[in-house]
Amino acid sequence: MIQITRSKIDASALIDAVGSKTTGAVVVFVGTTRKQTDDKQTVLLEYDCYEQMAVAELEKLATNAKQKWSLDACSIVHRVGSVPPGESSVVIVVASAHRAAAYEASRWLIDTIKECVPIWKKEVWANGTSEWVHPIADETST
Amino acid sequence: MRIEVKLFAAIRESIDDDSFVCEMPPGATVKELRAALVEAHPGVAELVAHSTFAIESKYVIDSVELSEGEEVACIPPVSGG
Numbered sequence: 001m002i003q004i005t006r007s008k009i010d011a012s013a014l015i016d017a018v019g020s021k022t023t024g025a026v027v028v029f030v031g032t033t034r035k036q037t038d039d040k041q042t043v044l045l046e047y048d049c050y051e052q053m054a055v056a057e058l059e060k061l062a063t064n065a066k067q068k069w070s071l072d073a074c075s076i077v078h079r080v081g082s083v084p085p086g087e088s089s090v091v092i093v094v095a096s097a098h099r100a101a102a103y104e105a106s107r108w109l110i111d112t113i114k115e116c117v118p119i120w121k122k123e124v125w126a127n128g129t130s131e132w133v134h135p136i137a138d139e140t141s142t
Numbered sequence: 143m144r145i146e147v148k149l150f151a152a153i154r155e156s157i158d159d160d161s162f163v164c165e166m167p168p169g170a171t172v173k174e175l176r177a178a179l180v181e182a183h184p185g186v187a188e189l190v191a192h193s194t195f196a197i198e199s200k201y202v203i204d205s206v207e208l209s210e211g212e213e214v215a216c217i218p219p220v221s222g223g
Contacts, residue, residue, distance in 0.1 A: 031223055047222070048151045050215055053199035054222070078222060090223055110223055118196070118215070119222025120151035132152035133221035136192050 002058045004051050006081040009088045018073035018095040025099035027106040031090040033083050041126035045089060047080040050118035054078070057117045065094065065109055069101040076109065078119060089121075143168060143210040145175060151218055153186050153193070162216075166208055172197075173204035179216065193218045 001017065011030060018026060033045045062074040073095040083089045092109050096102040113119075124130040147162045154160050164178050172195045180187045194201050196215045197208075208214070 048154070049222075050148065050150055050196075050199075050217065053196055053215065053217075056199050113223035114220070116220070117222045118150070118217050118220055120218070121221045122151070132155065134152055134189060134192070134219040135221060136219055 001075040001077070002055060002062055003077045004049060004054055004058075005077060005079050007079070009077050009079055009091045011088065011091045011093075014075045014077060014091055014093045018075060018093050020072045020095070022097050023072045023095045024097050025102040026093065026095045027099070027102035029090075029092040029106050029110050030088050031110065032088050033085045035085040037123075040123075042085055042123055043126050044085070044124040045083045046122040046124060046130075047078075047083060047089065048120045048122070049078075049080040051080075053118045058113070061109055061112055061116070065105045068108075069094075069096060069105040071096045071101065071105055074105070074109070076113070078113075078117070080119065143170070143208060145170075145208055145210070145214060147175065147179065147195075148213070148215040150215070153189055153216060153218055156186050156189075157183050170208050171204060172202055172206050172208065175208060175214070176204065189218050190216065 058076050065074050071094055075093045078090045094102045094105045122132045143166050145166050149160055162179055180190050194217045196217055197212050
């Protein structure tokens, strides 16, 4: 399942929905809002999204992952809008016969989502400032 | 050709608009569109320089020609996930 949502993500429901009689491993990645980065406190993350393209890109990634690692299932749900600290912004669930494929696919999916999918986050800091995150390749990433 | 570009994140916030509309001559490419956006909004020049464009939800390179009626978007460096 691929979904962009403005609501809290129900990771348990996603886990329950995957798997087949050949599934021996289910790996779940949950991306959450950090409350603190270095000495800065985050009060909120705001996510913007080019929704139709984000869904298309996520579907492409899921299809590629399923083919490359022979997955039984691959679900990705990304939340957009306001995400408070401690809540999930993305959940990726992969199911496969053996754990090696599930671990590798899960890692590849989150790494590739971070490079390709048209979703952007804005950090809202406790000191009242905010900043869109637009990592530029030749700068050090935070 | 009337070209409308969907804008997002810091570009959208800086320009205070979710799209940029301009007239481009037939045969114009993404490269010229990028330049037109920067000329109209020099404050976002650096961000646009690091942005990729998409046409009909597919990433395109600067040499691609524009066609009227296609959905164009300016995609600044992403930070999802």
